[in-house]
Amino acid sequence: MNFLSIPVLIFSPLIVALLILSPFFPNNEIKIRRFSKAFAILHFIYSTLFLLFFNPTNFGWSYQKELTFFNVSWLKTLGITATFGMDGLSLVFVILTSFLVMLAIIASKSMIRTKHRIYYPLILILQSALLGVFCAKDVFLFFLFWELELIPMYFLISQWGDRDSSAAMKYVVYTFFGSMLMLLGMLVLYFYSFSISGVLTADIESLSMSENVFAMWFQAFIFLCLLFGFAVKLPIVPFHNWLAEAQVSSVTPVSILMAGVLLKMGGYGIIRFNIGLFPEVFSNFAPLLIILGVVNLLYGACLAIVQTDIKKIVAYFSLSSMGLVLVGLGSLSEAGFEGAVFQMVSHGLIASGLLMLVGIIYLRTKTREISALGGLSQVMPICMYLGLIICLGAIGVPLFSGFPAGFMVLVGLLLSDIEPQAFLVCMIVLCVLGAVLSAGYILRLFHKTFFGSVLSQFRADTVQIDEDGNEITVVYPKRGITKSEIVVLSLLAFAIIFFGVFPNSVLDIFEVTSDIILDFMKV
Amino acid sequence: MNAVLTTISEYFVQSIATVLFLPLWVVLMIFINSSIPFLASKKMTLNLTLGSSFLGFVFAVFSLFYCIKNPQALVENNITWMSTDFQISFGVFVDNLSALMLVFTSLICFVVQLFSFGYMKKDESFHRFYIYLNLFMFCIFGFILASNVIQSYVFLELVGVITYLLIGFWYKKRSATRAARKAFIINRIGDVCLLIGIVVLVYFSVVFNSAQNMVTLSYSTLQFAVETLYSMVSDNAYLAIGVLIFLGIMAKTAQIPMQNWIVGTIEAPAPATALMNSFGIVAVGVYLCARFYPLFILSKSLMIFITFIGIVTALIGAYVAMSQNDLRKILAYSTSSQLGVVLVGFGVGAFSASIFCFVVHGVTKALMFLVGGALITSLKNEADIRYMGACREKLPLYAFSFFIGAISLCGALFSGFYSEASLFNSVLDFGNEFLSFGFLLFVFMSAFYLFRAYFLIFEGDKKDDISQDFSEWTIKCSIVLLSLIVIFIGYILRGCFGDFIFFISPDKLNYLNLVQNVLLLFVVFGAGFIAYQLYMAQNKTYIILKEKALNKSNLPYKLSYNAFYFDKVSDWFAESLFLRLCRFFDFIEKYVIGGIFVVLALTTRVFSYIFSRSQTGNVQSYVTYSLIVLSGVLAVVAVLYILGSLMGV
Amino acid sequence: MDFLTDIKVAFLPELIIAGFVFINIFLSLFFNKKFYKTSQWIAILGVLSAFAAIGMVQAEPTYQAFNNSLICNVYTVFFKSLILVASFFVILISHKVIKKKRAKAFEHFSILFCAILGAMLLVSANDFLSAFAALEMLGISCYLLSALLKNYRAKESSLKYLISGIVASAVFLFGVSYIYGITGTINFDNLMLALEGYQGSMLFALASIMVVSALTMRISAMPFANYVPDVYNGSSYPVGAFLSIVPVVAGFSFLSRFLLIVSPYSPALGVVIMIFALLTICYGVYGALRQTDMRRFMGYSSTIQSGFMLLVLGVVNAYNISSLLYYLICYLFMALALWAGLSMFYNSTGRDDIGAYRGVAYSRPFYTTAMIFVLMAFAGLPPTSGFLAKFFVMSAIARLGFMYIIFLLVALLLMVVGVCVYLKPLRVMFEKTSENINMPNKAVFTKITLYVCTAVTILLCLYSAKIIEFCELIAYSL
Amino acid sequence: MSVVFNIGLYHYLILALVIFCIGLWGIVVCKNIIKLLVCAEFILNAAGINFVAFASYVDVENLSGLVFSLFITIFAIAELVLGVLLLISIYKYKRSADVEKLTDMKG
Missing domain, CATH: 1.20.5 (Single alpha-helices involved in coiled-coils or other helix-helix interfaces)
Known part of the structure; x- marks a missing residue:
């Protein structure tokens, strides 16, 4: 399909962002918003076209394109090329990104009241970076896009949130710290594979260390360097501290993108690099990863239970969910792997939904303290029902998208070759313990906000300060929720149910890719 | 004629999936109906719902007919739901058991929906209630028709969710939402235990039995699968798997130590409570137990475990019910206790008697909860039986049907007689004296609290002003219908059960054994007599006894009252x-x-x-720093050189 | 005549620059005040014509001129063109400064041209004597340049610069004298011959360390970097831009040539240089964190960048030098862009404290976008050439082997702090403020410099294959 | 006549080193800018001594060290002049030649 070009997919948001930033674009809030919304919807449609023409049985990269500048490869002399490729795995994440960016932009209508001129371009630049990460076929291209996400995210967190820039700084420092170690690993990998093969190349596939040319400790060194970068992003427990703070201090659409897509970059990186390049080291480290995953799962859940800020609950829910991803990847089996990827997709939707709920509530009550909330079901019933669907998804009830993921991970864990079996059974027991805890804190969140006596400080109209410092009164419609919010929530709810009822619709897309990766590991 | 019937029934069986999706369609219709303000019609909602459940009943009856005609014939249709290392299918599976369950479930659903119209008419969330009921129907039908273990699990959790929704129906009440959450979480604990068991089963089916991958753990092959499993793993591992699966069943059937949530069901609207306590979430547990029976029966210790849990719950539940003052609480604890006995039946190997007992309990409990709900509404929401009294004069229908239910439930007459007697027979056959004694104790206590409730509510002095009869026609109609069912169903089913519902080989129900029957009746009426003396006759000796017993510091009483x-x-x-x-x-x-x-x-x-x-801004300090660094480096290098020359490098 | 041929063949640009020094001095005698605009045009003309002349010199093969005291080859031509490009943009952004001191405009440019000449000669120098002369020429002109503003601070900064410079020169001379004593020659070619088979000695190692550390003065690296923030603080923006680029470029060109000859015989040198580099980065990032004055900030910032460039010189090979060259190109443009941006702001508001930038993002989004890109380039974030430049430096070190990973690790960790440093101005720019910042759009040249250099900074990242090939070519020619 | 002290290369070098160190010491310690400049002359000329010494002992044919020392002298003077100029203009502002007071810019 000629009209399906990955560079267009990746760079069009960037170009649109520059267009909005340029002095020629009318400085009109509504025009900017509508324009970016229209673009995001078009972009989503375009990305689904990739799915439409995607052949799930195709072996290897389905779409591939090298971007050249005046017919010269990007860094030709170093063997580094700007090659983009898309296989089933990338495609899943690309569509997720595009979908969530679209929702974030729709949600921005009620969440963002100031600085539109900069906000929408930043979101679109972020989208470009994310898409680039998921499509990059070259190690350093991957790194470039990985870093590119940093600055827009910094501003999105610090400028439209709680005005607490320390959280944004924390995010930047953590991420950059991780990515620096990642860069170290990449560089060492790149040069040492050069010294073995004699070919300077940074293509992800050709860097693979399947043959045992290097000492194991050396491979493990690189592996850990890379893992560190992804661990900060995913996040894995000792490196997760940025997540809750960044989530809490950023505005809803940004948190949606953060929980929905940014965390997935970590998982994607682990799949592409740690599994794809170091199958043997990975299988040695797998038990460790499973333990880390379980720690994530339980630690996140335990923290979520005692939080009093509802957004923090959601943040720790994300932490907990990502633990399951790690467990699935560590299980080294097809079911576990697919479960992990499915979990990432599903968590993207569910966490976005929860964050959207929290955002809607916060906008109207001006508080996120759980003790100060209650009785919202009486003022915004529609929100409650949609919220119920999302919460059930978060708990992992069957026929919602959370269940197939968890189930596959659990079975995959048992199916893995790791010895001893008792260890695996223990891990399974701990995982399901996490499932019970999730029911606890999600229901707590749901009940304490929606049920109980009516809230006194709930206001259907909210005073906000616009760019010029004037007060604008925003009146919410009768049911307590605006149309754009309903659209976002119901799209998410629909997606959650759809993927729960038809998990194969996602699994089929990347089945072949996961086969390739796992076959590679078994060889 | 017969041929035509066979053809028709075959057609119905083949298209049984309709039953599953009809409620979903109704949900959609009700949703559309209720969201158009000027068209919203309660009648239409009722008709749609009744239509769907009635159609379900028709389908179920024809399937049952089909199953009777073709004994041991299975109907199974599957589609792939999820495929990875293994494939998971969804499908429908009709055999005797599921057909029978389907008949009763749809029937009770029908009755409850009919009842609800009158009961919920004035409630603002009328449509929502019916939506829930239809969702419930979808889930329970999906569960009953599930073709494999995983599908069962899926719908089992969904039933849990609907139960949560129903308990929390009046979400403005704190107690309701709290009870709902508690019910959900306790059920969740059971569910995840079950999930572990299922995951292990899936694992073994993938590893040892790869030919069966297509439909993982289908019920048609479960027998074979568990036998393979039994031969593969050690006894302890097998026991562990069995216990994990049974933990799920325990949570659903409100067994010790996960029984507390059942009290929460009283927070739901009365019809919903009735549904949940009869063929709702508790039925899920029993049905699952029946489905996993092949697994349980292979391990002796597992069966003992089941029996133990069952009898302990039966006794504790009945004991707790004896001192409760809230009518609905009495009934709720009674559910837990009765289901304990059903599990005892499974444990002692009386498969068909257990199912029989469960079915009878289901209809009876539905009747009693419906009557209770109607009664409480008539009494201006007074649920405490101490403040009721002499309701028989004003509400004779309720009194009569409650009495029928009570008599039946304690196994004295009507349907309960057949089920209880056959179960007792099996328990005696099992030959454990403690168990038999426990069973008798259970019967005694059940009879006691039921008679206590009856006497306190319907007889004796008038204690509070009884309001007018809460007489919607749908309520009366449904109560009458249900009473009739309670009276006759045991008689109808008594013959067919052992032939029709059995595990591996038919076992005839043995309910007629003069000594045992007399013993049971003696116990029941003994309990009834004591209750009469205590609460009706005001006999002096008994009163003193009672006051002693109800002393606040009396430990047995406190234990009972506080569950x-x-x-x-x-x-x-x-x-x-x-x-x-x-x-x-x-x-x-x-x-x-x-x-x-x-x-x-x-x-x-x-x-x-x-x-x-x-x-510092002073240029001298800059120079100093530079010189310090420089001379430091120079010195280190010089020292290294000197050292190097000394070492002879 | 031999002398004239040398000039004609290889040193026409220097001649032109020297000529313009005199032209400026000459003109300053007759024209003043009204002709300040003309002076800028003349200076531009001078740089452009020198640039044109560069195209005409004979670079291949290496041309030895003036008794082999100066050489001309691809390498020097490359550096000279860098210097001229930098000077060109510096002159472009000098608009406001010369407007301020009208009468001295020509003198300003004559000193500037002196400095350019010194830098170009330093690039070409092929013996220590000419190098010293060029260094002093560059140095003295720079001291003068930094003293040009009519306030006390300029004088103070100049004096600090001078004294640091003298010490550095003395250390340089001392080191050179020992090398001279050991080898008996000051010419690089002869030095190379003389050193062949030399086993190396303590004195030689110490001498080379002294020379290198003295040269760090010119490239604003530790141990002689403390003067940098003060000097930038005291001088005007264009002069700051000049000081942060031209001496650095020239210094690196000389340093790498010196190291190429010396480092094989002085094994400790590599590690010492890397330690210096890490010290420099450390000094830069931690110093810059607390700065509120933008020019001081720029001072620290240029030491950070120099530190990264110095890091690759720990081991001198073609790959490292090519990555240094690429870094220099990128640094040139991003530094010019940032200085242009800052001076644009200073010229319209008259403030250079960081607080003045509060809320710029809202009144001048396009300007802010450019500044974001430039600061990202400084921090080493994509999609700017700063990222690639840092990437090459890191890759060059990673390539050296596992022993150097510890240096790499420290540098990477310091980069994390570096990101915080460069995010600080950005954060301030986005802070909400009630006052509206009025930035008149008159400074066309400055604007051109800002946007062109920003664009180049970004394009260098994308269209980098050719540039890198080019750099490698030059590095291999050395 | 026997020479008591046979003055060789090393004596010159040591002399230069001593002068160099004295100069550096002076630069680090002296408060007065003029003294500072004088010390600067010390260190520059110390290097000059080195060059001359090496030229006469090592590089006898070319004597490029001698030329070098001439250049050093020239530039030293140039820098000295510049320093004095700056001192004068600084004195206008500060009325002091104390180098420790020239700390307007720091931090």
Whole structure:
């Protein structure tokens, strides 16, 4: 399909962002918003076209394109090329990104009241970076896009949130710290594979260390360097501290993108690099990863239970969910792997939904303290029902998208070759313990906000300060929720149910890719 | 004629999936109906719902007919749901058991929906209630028709969700939402245990039995699968798997120690409570137990475990019910206790008697809850039986049907007689004296609390002003219908059960054994007599006894009244132990992990301060720094050289 | 005549620059005040014509001129063109400064041209004597340049610069004298011959360390970097831009040539240089964190960048030098862009404290976008050439082997702090403020410099294959 | 006549080193800018001594060290002049030649 070009997919948001930033674009809030919304919807449609023409049985990269500048490869002399490729795995994440960016932009209508001129371009630049990460076929291209996400995210967190820039700084420092170690690993990998093969190349596939040319400790060194970068992003427990703070201090659409897509970059990186390049080291480290995953799962859940800020609950829910991803990847089996990827997709939707709920509530009550909330079901019933669907998804009830993921991970864990079996059974027991805890804190969140006596400080109209410092009164419609919010929530709810009822619709897309990766590991 | 019937029934069986999706369609219709303000019609909602459940009933009856005609014939249709290392299918599976369950479930659903119209008519959330009921129908039908273990699990959890929704129906009431949450979480604990068991089963089916991958753990092959499993794994592992699966069943059937949530069901609207306690979530547990029976029966110790749990729950539940004052609580504990007995039946190997007992209990309990609900509404929401009395004069229908239900439930007459007697027979056959005695004790206590409730409510002095008869026609109609069913169903089913519903080979139900029957009746009416003396006749001796028993400091009474403090213990466990642990983690998160970053930031600041202060502005200090660095480096290099030359390198 | 041929063949640009020094001096005698605009045009003309002349010199093969005291080859031509490009943009952004001191405009440019000449000669120098002369020429002109503003601070900064410079020169001379004593020659070619088979000695190692550390003065690296923030603080923006680029470029060109000859015989040198580099980065990032004055900030910032460039010189090979060259190109443009941006702001508001930038993002989004890109380039974030430049430096070190990973690790960790440093101005720019910042759009040249250099900074990242090939070519020619 | 002290290369070098160190010491310690400049002359000329010494002992044919020392002298003077100029203009502002007071810019 000629009209399906990955560079267009990746760079069009960037170009649109520059267009909005340029002095020629009318400085009109509504025009900017509508324009970016229209673009995001078009972009989503375009990305689904990739799915439409995607052949799930195709072996290897389905779409591939090298971007050249005046017919010269990007860094030709170093063997580094700007090659983009898309296989089933990338495609899943690309569509997720595009979908969530679209929702974030729709949600921005009620969440963002100031600085539109900069906000929408930043979101679109972020989208470009994310898409680039998921499509990059070259190690350093991957790194470039990985870093590119940093600055827009910094501003999105610090400028439209709680005005607490320390959280944004924390995010930047953590991420950059991780990515620096990642860069170290990449560089060492790149040069040492050069010294073995004699070919300077940074293509992800050709860097693979399947043959045992290097000492194991050396491979493990690189592996850990890379893992560190992804661990900060995913996040894995000792490196997760940025997540809750960044989530809490950023505005809803940004948190949606953060929980929905940014965390997935970590998982994607682990799949592409740690599994794809170091199958043997990975299988040695797998038990460790499973333990880390379980720690994530339980630690996140335990923290979520005692939080009093509802957004923090959601943040720790994300932490907990990502633990399951790690467990699935560590299980080294097809079911576990697919479960992990499915979990990432599903968590993207569910966490976005929860964050959207929290955002809607916060906008109207001006508080996120759980003790100060209650009785919202009486003022915004529609929100409650949609919220119920999302919460059930978060708990992992069957026929919602959370269940197939968890189930596959659990079975995959048992199916893995790791010895001893008792260890695996223990891990399974701990995982399901996490499932019970999730029911606890999600229901707590749901009940304490929606049920109980009516809230006194709930206001259907909210005073906000616009760019010029004037007060604008925003009146919410009768049911307590605006149309754009309903659209976002119901799209998410629909997606959650759809993927729960038809998990194969996602699994089929990347089945072949996961086969390739796992076959590679078994060889 | 017969041929035509066969053809028709075959057609119905083949298209049984319609039953599953009809309620969903109705949900959609009700949703559309209710969201158009000027068209919203309660009648239409009722008709749609009744239509769907009636159609379900028709389908079920024809399937049953089909199953009777073709004994041991299975109908199974599957589609792939999820495929990875293994494939998971969804499908429908009709055999005798599921057909029978389907008949009763749809029937009770029909009755309950009919009842609800009158009961919920004035409620603002009328449509929502019917939506829930239809969702419930979807889930329970999906569960009953499930073709494999995983599908069962899926719908089992969904039934749990609907139960949660129904309990929390009046979500403005704190107690309702709290009970709903509790029910959900306790069920969830059971569910995940079950899930572990299922995951292990899936694992074995994938590893040892790869030919069966297509439909993992289908019920048609479960027997074979578990036998393979039994031969593969050690006894202890098998026991562990069995216990895990049974834990799921325990949660659903409200067995010790996960029985407390059943009291929460009373927070739901009465018809919903009736549904949940009869063919709702508890039925899920029993049905699952029947489905997994091939697994349980292979292990002797597992069967003993089941029996033990069952009898303990039966006794504790009945014991607790004896002292409760809230009518609905009495009935709820009674459910837990009765289901314990059903499990005892499974444990002693009386498969068909257990199912029989369960079916009878289901219809009876539905009747009693419906009557109870109507009654409480008539009494201006007064649920405490101590403040009721002499309701028989004003509400004769309720009194009569309640009496029928009570008599039946304690196994004296009507349907209950057949089921209880056959179960008792099996228990006696089992040959454990403690068990038999326990069973008799259970019968005694059940009869006692049922008669106590009856006497306190319907007889005796008038204690409170009884309001007018709460007489919607749908309510009366449904109660009458259900009473008739309670009276006759045992008689109808008594013959066919052992032939029709059995495990592996037909076992004839043995309910006619003069000695046993007389013993049972003696116990029941003995209990009835004591209750009569205590609450009706006002016999002096008994009164003193009663007052002694009801003394606040009397431990047996306190235990009974507070349901053995299970609530308190679990709360303590959650609050003091678990939450403290979580707070400890929170502390670590804030001050240890968060502290690392703070320390790093601080170090950076300190460094920055040092570097910036060292920039004094005096050029001499700059020169000094440069010279210090330079001479330091020079000195080190020189020393290294000298050392090198000394070492002879 | 031999002398004239040398000039004609290889040193026409220098001649032109020297000529313009005199032209400026000459003109300053007759024209003043009204002709300040003309002076800028003349200076531009001078740089452009020198640039044109560069195209005409004979670079291949290496041309030895003036008794082999100066050489001309691809390498020097490359550096000279860098210097001229930098000077060109510096002159472009000098608009406001010369407007301020009208009468001295020509003198300003004559000193500037002196400095350019010194830098170009330093690039070409092929013996220590000419190098010293060029260094002093560059140095003295720079001291003068930094003293040009009519306030006390300029004088103070100049004096600090001078004294640091003298010490550095003395250390340089001392080191050179020992090398001279050991080898008996000051010419690089002869030095190379003389050193062949030399086993190396303590004195030689110490001498080379002294020379290198003295040269760090010119490239604003530790141990002689403390003067940098003060000097930038005291001088005007264009002069700051000049000081942060031209001496650095020239210094690196000389340093790498010196190291190429010396480092094989002085094994400790590599590690010492890397330690110097890490010290420099450390000094830069931690110093910059607390700065509120933008020019001081720029001072620290240029030491950070120099530190990264110095890092690759720990081991001198073609790959490292090519990555240094690429870094220099990128640094040139991003530094010019940032100085242009800052001076644009200073010229319209008259403030250079960081607080003045509060809320710029809202009144001048396009300007802010450019500044974001430039600061990202400084921090080493994509999609700017700063990222690639840092990437090459890191890759060059990673390539050296596992022993150097510890240096790499420290540098990477310091980069994390570096990101915080460069995010600080950005954060301020986005802070909400009620006052509206009025930035008149008159400074066309400055604007051109800002946007062109920003664009180049970004394009260098994308269209980098050719540039890198080019750099490698030059590095291999050395 | 026997020479008591046979003055060789090393004596010159040591002399230069001593002068160099004295100069550096002076630069680090002296408060007065003029003294500072004088010390600067010390260190520059110390290097000059080195060059001359090496030229006469090592590089006898070319004597490029001698030329070098001439250049050093020239530039030293140039820098000295510049220093004095700056001192004068600084004195206008500060009325002091104390180098420790020239700390307007720091941190």
